[in-house]
Amino acid sequence: MDLLEYQGKQLFARHGIPVPDGRPARTVDEAVAAAKEIGFPCAVKAQVKIGGRGKAGGIKIANDEDEARAASDAILGMDIKGFTVHEVWIETAAPQIESEYYASIVFDRGAKAPLIMLSTQGGMDIEEVADSNPDAIATLHVDPLLGFQDFHGRRLAFEAGIDADLVRPVGAFLHQLYGTFIAEEALLVEVNPLIVTPERKVAALDAKVTLDDNALFRHPDNANLRDPSDEDPQEQMAHERGLTYVKLDGDIGILGNGAGLVMSTLDVVAHYGGAPANFLDAGGGSKAEAITSAVEVILSDDKVKAVLFNIFGGITRCDEVANGLIEAFKTLDPKVPFVVRLDGTNDVEGRKILADASLPNVHTAATMDEAAQKVVALAKGEAA
């Protein structure tokens, strides 16, 4: 789960990491009240889970109440790269900035250890720095059982070329950032820029945090940060039903069981010229009810022109899937064609159930390739 900037900063503050004072607001009036509380000048910052909001006009400085009103009015509701701004964060305007550094900790799967990165090239896109000037980024893996040691901070700071007087405070900052990463079970914590003030203090001027969904049961406060209004309506519906669903751009609805098989199904559909509308894994041991529920999610996306069922029965039984589809047709009365391919456990029974039901506009296929070809044709309005 990605956090909004201000949620990340509030998390940081709980772990002693210095961040500018601020208040969140969902309406212009709230924003103005927050600005008066914070004092002027203040920054009004769009809260969206996408980079580049500064360039898009999503960050404005307000020197008085009128400017705060105008800024929040302009920003709230703004569309930034497809993300609507529902919230702003009113923050003490950045103190004078002497330097902008970059610091992050990522869960490095390859190395199987947290990876800390530090650079004096803050304020820029770090991937650009990595491409153009990789030596400007100091990196270090931390042994997960030993944890962060003081020398880690020194090594990173000296290697990044940070001024000698800042080696200790930057090291302490990284130590706290690591503490946050571990305590909150984050997959990413990123501070860009990490600023240095004229008083030679450091602070986090931005915060990007990704938490591990699988660990939220241990962090009920964080779990509450999930904002359903942020999610795509189909994804939200799927989430509520315990289905694994990812919205895509195409027009062919996909349902399968097992993440690998569904990914593979998308690929095969694309291979034959189709465009999948979604990833939907009905899961292992899918029961009839889950299938019905999944069909409803797929059809709620009105771009869908045809649906492909690709089931390889293992724990999942094909007869259950067939019954679920029949039930879905009863309750949902779909208007788009279906292609169904059943293989594996109880496939013969499942195919027979479907044949007996003779659902309208439901086609069957013997192989994955045949199924993909059929559904692509149907989505284009051709005969299967």
Added chain:
Amino acid sequence: MDLLEYQGKQLFARHGIPVPDGRPARTVDEAVAAAKEIGFPCAVKAQVKIGGRGKAGGIKIANDEDEARAASDAILGMDIKGFTVHEVWIETAAPQIESEYYASIVFDRGAKAPLIMLSTQGGMDIEEVADSNPDAIATLHVDPLLGFQDFHGRRLAFEAGIDADLVRPVGAFLHQLYGTFIAEEALLVEVNPLIVTPERKVAALDAKVTLDDNALFRHPDNANLRDPSDEDPQEQMAHERGLTYVKLDGDIGILGNGAGLVMSTLDVVAHYGGAPANFLDAGGGSKAEAITSAVEVILSDDKVKAVLFNIFGGITRCDEVANGLIEAFKTLDPKVPFVVRLDGTNDVEGRKILADASLPNVHTAATMDEAAQKVVALAKGEAA
């Protein structure tokens, strides 16, 4: 540093370990006031760093104010195995006890890991249990970097034969005890008995805690628990002067440099029939001033009948030691004979300085054995 029972319990309470409510008191009036606050019946418990106080009459139950007064009056000032009781702990009288368990964590040097021990044979001397019924003690080493895991608690509880319904609470108790051991950098935490109430709750009815002196700089609150009035006057004086001194029972004062050499000197003196009065390591690089200071500590023990200096100069220079001794004779005018053996760095110079000073009643020796024999004779009032 060993903590008193109540200090250990206050430490436990800070880490969420259930302990009975209590108050410390240094006078009878304080004790009575504490008892009234706690309520009756309450226990009045002598606070001394030695076991067996119950049998010695150091624990009494008070059912009202008068009994509290009588009990604390009897216990305060009592001598228990050579330890004077300066403080009592007034505690809610133990709730009804269903079972008494034993739990401890020791810093196991041999295995280089914390060792957890759990037994249902609580309330007894655990060394006796270990001798008579070793199977009654479940033991487990914890990997210091991995830390305590839930299964450790289960394994210990099942292996100790604890009732099934208590496996979880006892495991949680051990987890907290381990947390205390690590967070406070203890060398020992022992709970005997760990009680089970009729409500099937567990609590620590006693607490024995040894902290690592070397780690006290990270634990200022714990450092403040040191009570100089508890210490032997010579040890206290040596501690203030930064000398490593251990009081012993004999009459020959010993000064050397380096812990191993001093231990060896004690052994050699004993080998020749003498009884050392102390262990005193003047340390590496001992300067004249430290030597003077050390002599003062040794002589403050009026049992001392003769003093042995055994110096092997490495970083320590024998001329410095000789000068320190001369200075000590000027300021302290000792009445007992000294035997001095100087070897190593600048030994020739040191011996010459001593010879020139011709201090009264100071004898020299060429070897450790000769020095030991001389000092033993002198302590017996014989000629060296």
Added chain:
Amino acid sequence: MAVLIDNDTKLVVSGITGREGTFHALNNKSYGTNVVAGVTPGKGGQDVEGIPVFNTFRDAVAQTGANVAMVFVPPRFAADSILEAADAGIPLVICITEGIPAHDELRVYTHLQRTGTRLVGPNCPGILSPGKANVGIIPASFFKEGNVGVVSRSGTLTYKIGNTLAQAGFGNSSIVGIGGDPVPGTSFIDVIELFQADDQTELIVLSGEIGGDAEERAADYIAEHVTKPVVAYIAGFTAPPGKTMGHAGAIVSGSKGTAVAKAEALEAKGVRVGRTPTEVAEIAVEILGG
């Protein structure tokens, strides 16, 4: 020969008294796997259709000589169960549980590197050595004994590939699901090393997917150490960046972990990559001369 599990396997199942645990333990047993014990704290002394249940792994090992553990407990208890199995000296732990927190996996992985215990999974379907033993949830009826070793990050896709091979007349030495999580205990490389050393295995099928760089590493390893033919499949060519495709580990981060990069890395090292599961089977048949 097969790899990891065979006729010498003595299986202990953690979470055996749960609904799923009971079902799959009995399923594995009915396949012929020697299921010697279960572990459920507090239920020691009971049995599950004749399989004795113990309170701890140590008891189970002491009483039955169990040498493989299957972990089937809910995610919040899984790391602890794996560590307990390792503490009891079990050399192979197969964790089926999905949804274990990533930091738990990291701690467990790091610790196990320092012990003698191998973890397969988590979030994996288990291991099947046809004709010998089945540990996990792989539907064994689709597979027969043979000379193709399969190692895969996904479950159903593996069944699909194995089934296609079976229809073409080929069987399997072992099918090893290493799981779809960010920190699998056993990597492609580990299993490929085993297949390379396994007499029964003549062809290796690697079924990968987007996310991480395990396939790229495997490509390098294959080029240097593997003499047997390897055929690969990669799922997720159409996956958009930044979206987790079902498996916690299946996510393209920025430009890293794409299916294209993985397929190219493998092909650059001479590994043939099938673009559909059917094509994988066809290549395998071609190589084995079916």
Added chain:
Amino acid sequence: MAVLIDNDTKLVVSGITGREGTFHALNNKSYGTNVVAGVTPGKGGQDVEGIPVFNTFRDAVAQTGANVAMVFVPPRFAADSILEAADAGIPLVICITEGIPAHDELRVYTHLQRTGTRLVGPNCPGILSPGKANVGIIPASFFKEGNVGVVSRSGTLTYKIGNTLAQAGFGNSSIVGIGGDPVPGTSFIDVIELFQADDQTELIVLSGEIGGDAEERAADYIAEHVTKPVVAYIAGFTAPPGKTMGHAGAIVSGSKGTAVAKAEALEAKGVRVGRTPTEVAEIAVEILGG
């Protein structure tokens, strides 16, 4: 040959800009030890009488090829410095610092077991290989090159024993102070193993003291693995239980760790134990036929 340090030693000193660090680094250098670098964070670029100072161990290793580290920083910084040296890939770290918290030592020890770095100490006088190199605070002038290897938990006592041997005409291959702390990085056994394999060493002197069971373990090891003669000394026969005798590790706990038990354990395995340092030297002379 000598053990651990010799003419190939390239020493980096952590804490070189401190008073003691400077003194002993220069002292070691004047003995002939190849002192190539110092480390003091923030003082990189400076030098100590020609020895270049670096901000980090990694810089020092990269620039000078240092292969032995001596740690001379105050106790609260020592664990970090040892871990930094190990992180920089230095295979041997000798820690002189006394007073390191026991839990720090435990963490460091456990971590180093999993890396390729050996720690000698903490709270030790260092290592002297007479005629080759001196790392630490052992006063080298009392010792000459020879065939007696000494391993000891205490400093001054070691000098005493070495000096007595020298007076009897014997020199040393190496003198290794393993330190008086509860968790020494290197044990008696580790050093005895090195002496057993060292051509120059013909007799091994083990100088132990009360506390722990390192001497008892060494006795078992010697009986099984050591063919060279071993003479032992144990200090602390008169130490009362429960009192720490100067060294943090020198404490008799209950009935455990007594000098009597240690001497008996050694003698039971055929190791001769001298009752005084002089007697140790006499036994050594007798064995070597001086």
